[in-house]
Amino acid sequence: MSPTRGFRSRVATDAVSGLSVITEIKRRSPSLGDLNVDLDPAQMATSYLEGGASCLSVLTDAEFFGGSIQDLQIASVASGLPVLRKDFTVSALDVLDARLMGADCVLLIAAALNDRELAEFHELARAVGLDALVEIHDEVELERAVEVGAVLIGVNQRDLVTFRVDHERALRMGSIMPDSVVRVAESGVRGAPDARSLRDAGFQAVLVGESVVTASDPRAAVRELRCV
Numbered sequence: 001m002s003p004t005r006g007f008r009s010r011v012a013t014d015a016v017s018g019l020s021v022i023t024e025i026k027r028r029s030p031s032l033g034d035l036n037v038d039l040d041p042a043q044m045a046t047s048y049l050e051g052g053a054s055c056l057s058v059l060t061d062a063e064f065f066g067g068s069i070q071d072l073q074i075a076s077v078a079s080g081l082p083v084l085r086k087d088f089t090v091s092a093l094d095v096l097d098a099r100l101m102g103a104d105c106v107l108l109i110a111a112a113l114n115d116r117e118l119a120e121f122h123e124l125a126r127a128v129g130l131d132a133l134v135e136i137h138d139e140v141e142l143e144r145a146v147e148v149g150a151v152l153i154g155v156n157q158r159d160l161v162t163f164r165v166d167h168e169r170a171l172r173m174g175s176i177m178p179d180s181v182v183r184v185a186e187s188g189v190r191g192a193p194d195a196r197s198l199r200d201a202g203f204q205a206v207l208v209g210e211s212v213v214t215a216s217d218p219r220a221a222v223r224e225l226r227c228v
Contacts, residue, residue, distance in 0.1 A: 007055055007082040007105035007131040008152045012182050014054040015204035019195055021225045022184065023048040023218075024086065024209035025058040025075050027066035031158070036213045041071045042078035044218060049079045051222030057084040057207055060101075069101045076102055084133060088112065095124045105131040105152075110141040119148045133184065142173065151181055154207060158187035167194065174201035195225045 014020040025044055027037045036044075045056055058075050059067030067087075076083045085103035089095060090112065098106040106125050110118060118134070125132040134150040136142050145153050155173045157165050165188030177183050185198040186207040195206050206225060215221035 001099065001129075004099075004104040004129045004131070005080075005082040007084060007133075008182055010054050010082050011152070011184070011205045015182075018226050019199045019203075020054040020205035021052065021222055022055045022057050022084065022205055022207040023051075023053040023212050023222055024207065025056060025067070025071050026086075026209040026213050027059070027071075028064075029210070030064050032210060035210060037066055039213065041075040044213070045075035045079035045081070047218040048212070048222055049081060051219035052226040053079075053081060053222050054205065055082045055084065055105075057086045057209070058103075060085055060087045073102055082131075089121060090117075092121060092124055095121050095130065096128065098125075099128045099130055103130065105133055107135060108132050109135045110144055111135075111137060115144060115147075118144060122148045122150060135186065136173070137169065138173070139176065142177065146178060146181070152184065153177060153181050154184040154186045155203075156186045157189075167197075170198060170203070171201045174198065174203050177202065189225070192224050 011020045025041050028034045058072040059065040060069050060072055061067050082104040084105040085098040089108055095106055108121055122132050133152050133154050134145040135154045135156050136145055155170045157170045170185045183203045184205045185203045189206045189208045190211050212218050212221045
């Protein structure tokens, strides 16, 4: 297969000149229902690119998010940006599927994996050329992520059980994450004030879905986040 496009390196490079923005192709969510169910993934991805997005995150889960492999592939080709397959990675085959469908990065949610699975899937991702975004929620999960050698770590501000957003969680975690790690704040980023506070807390990137996918002008919404 063709080489992957360097998801982590793109985020780190863009963070030198401003906050990197990972924008999401997301039709619906379990917590909010329909967001933009009829979106055109090519048009949306192009708008994100023009707004200054560093990378894309594309939901491929159909049942809960209305996503598809086709959404990922269309957005990837249209924008040329590195793409994260945003889905539930629960087996080695999921990692390989992400590579086969053309993703550049795979999501590993620490809360959904035991220590063996997290280490195995992280190593497999590296072996097939994928970056791995390891998602955490607290100090214990941060320690687990660092233990497996994660160099791209995301702090999800949304509780996976209650769906409530805790902005203070990311601010707390940002201050204790190793300098060697590319730090990403996920979920609940509603605009420039949130993005600014996360940047000041040490995050190099934000992963944003709802606020950009529902914006009347996605380009401007991304540009506002990028220029904080």
